Amino acid sequence: MAMIEPLAAPTRSSDAHNGHAVTVRQQNFSVDYTFPVVFCTGIFDPENTALVDTLRRLEPDRRHKVLIFADAGILAARPSLADEIARYAARHAAHIELVTAPVPVTGGEGIKAGLEKIVEMQQFMVEHHIDRHSYVIAIGGGAVLDAVGLAAATAHRGIRHIRIPTTVLSQNDSGVGVKNGVNLFDSKNFFGTFVPPFAVFNDYDFIESLPDREKRSGIAEAVKVALIRDGEFFNWLETALDDLARFEPKAMAYMIRRCAELHMRQIGQGGDPFEFGTARPLDFGHWAAHRLEMLTEFSVRHGEAVAIGIALDTEYAVLAGLLPAEDNERVRAVLLGLGFSLWHPMLEQERDGQNVLLDGLREFREHLGGELTITLIEALGVGLEVHEINAEKMIQAVANLKSRAGA
Ligand SMILES: NC(=O)c1ccc[n+]([C@@H]2O[C@H](COP(=O)([O-])OP(=O)(O)OC[C@H]3O[C@@H](n4cnc5c(N)ncnc54)[C@H](O)[C@@H]3O)[C@@H](O)[C@H]2O)c1
Ligand SMILES: [Zn+2]
Structure with missing residues (x-):
């Protein structure tokens, strides 16, 4: 019979806590997360074994149950998709x-309106006897991935989940991350978890059916991550500007891959994948962007708002003496060349004599848990964290954006 190890001595034992005996035992373990992010075309071409090989990664001989949720938008844009999947499975x-x-x-965003759709999806899982060895696959934009990811993460305390992002933004940014969630209590992503996926497949073919506005919007995240992490990539964006502006597939594929890699590196090696600290280095340009999205009731797409947020914070960095003015010109040239507008009237909206946008900083501070951390840039490719924003200079930055847009 196996012996049960005696418990180790308490790590700390003291009766100094106001006369109460307190014993502390330190629990400690770590969990290693590894998942592939595959860049490809033709994921459901029967000859392409990337997906089936991934399903077999842990149990090569088994027949794996698979339940797929697909974005209605992509099903409409690619009516043959269900048949392609059926052929692949056959x-x-x-x-x-x-x-x-x-x-x-x-x-x-409709799928993220509260928990209703989450429960519906979990009912499907129950009906089809999906267990912890089965797979739930999401095909769709970032919103669908967020919702399906949450449904999978919370069913049976976690079902293997594979993401197949179909928008530029979800391929180069959100889809390779470790978060999921839906909106609740009027708060975006209030209800969610940090759970890494089992695998991610970025199939560039899906991008083709996206409206131009969606394609352009996603490129803003590449500009963002280049500016804070990779000057070389920013230089490449400058040289590829004309190709990207007309969404030439090869340029788009490289842009998506490099942007996704930089996001992966930040999450995997940045030291804080589950965001316990207050720093959000990947959120450059995002404090103003989030505010602008809310103020415009999401009529401005996320990436369009990020482009304006980048332009604003870059303008501010120059006013704050952190960045040479000529670098600001280069950032503006890239954003304008991609077709982004760098001004929105809501930026100067006032309530009770106060600029409503700047109120976003207070909200952002609360969201971070008290201490404000804003990422700016001090060179093209070099992010810089600051903990204070000078309101007057920020108002001046807004005014500069307005006059430069001729508004
Ligand atoms: N989890 C994270 O880390 C994270 C990070 C950033 C953003 N997000 C979330 O991502 C969401 C935004 O995602 P998004 O920008 O991918 O847009 P989206 O998911 O809102 O999709 C936009 C529209 O495109 C349609 N669509 C999707 N793929 C298509 C295709 N290939 N062809 C034609 N139409 C297609 C969808 O049906 C939808 O109508 C937000 O909810 C945001 O909160 C999550
Ligand atoms: Zn973003």
Whole structure:
């Protein structure tokens, strides 16, 4: 019979806590997360074994149950998708048991309106006996990935989840991250978890059916991450500007891959994948962007707001003496060249004599837990964290954006 190890001596034992005996035992373990991010085309081409190989990664001989939720937007844009998936599953039937045809789910922010859709998806999981060895796959934009990811993470305390992002933003940014969530109590992403996916497949073919506005919007995240992390990548964005502005597929593919890699590096090696600290280095340009999205009731797309947020914070960095003016010109040239507008009237909206945008800084501070940390840049490719923003200079930065836009 196995012996049970005697418990180790308490790490600390003291009766100094107001006369109460207190014993502390330090629990300590770490969990290693590894997941592939695959960049490809033709994910459901039966000859392409990338997906089935991934399903077999842990249990190569097993037949794996797979439940797919697909963004209604992508199903409409690519009517053949359900058939392509059925053919793929049939070809690899030894290892894939598709429990049902892809289940259509609302695309965009609608799927994140509270918990209703989460529960609906989990009912599907129950109906099809999805267990912790099965796979739940999400195909769609960032909103669908966030919602399906949450449903999978909280069913049976976590079902293997594979993401197949179909927008530029979800391929180069949100899809390779470790967060999920839906909106609740009027608060964006209030209800969510940090749970890394089992795998991510960035299939560039999906990008083609996106409206130009969505394609452009996602490129803002590449400009963002280049500016804070990779000057070389920023130089490349400058040289590839014309190709990117017309969404030439090869340039788009490289932009997506490099941007995703830089996000992965920050999350994997930045030291704080689950965001316990207050620093959000990947949120350059985002404090103003989030505010602008709210003020315009999301009529401005996230990336469009990020482009304005980048332009604003870059303008501010010059006024604060942190960045040479000529670097600001280069940032503006890239953003304008991509077709972004760098001004919105809501930036100067006032309430009770106060600039409403600047109120966003207070909110951001609260969201971070008290201490304000804003990422700016001190060179093209070099981020800088600051803990204070000078309101007058920020108002001046807003005024500069306005006059430069001729508004
Ligand atoms: N989890 C994270 O770390 C993280 C990070 C950033 C953003 N997000 C979230 O991502 C969401 C935004 O994602 P998004 O920008 O990908 O947009 P989206 O998910 O809102 O999708 C935009 C629209 O495009 C449609 N669509 C998707 N793919 C398509 C395709 N290939 N062809 C045609 N139409 C298609 C969708 O149906 C939808 O109507 C927000 O909810 C945001 O909070 C999450
Ligand atoms: Zn963003």
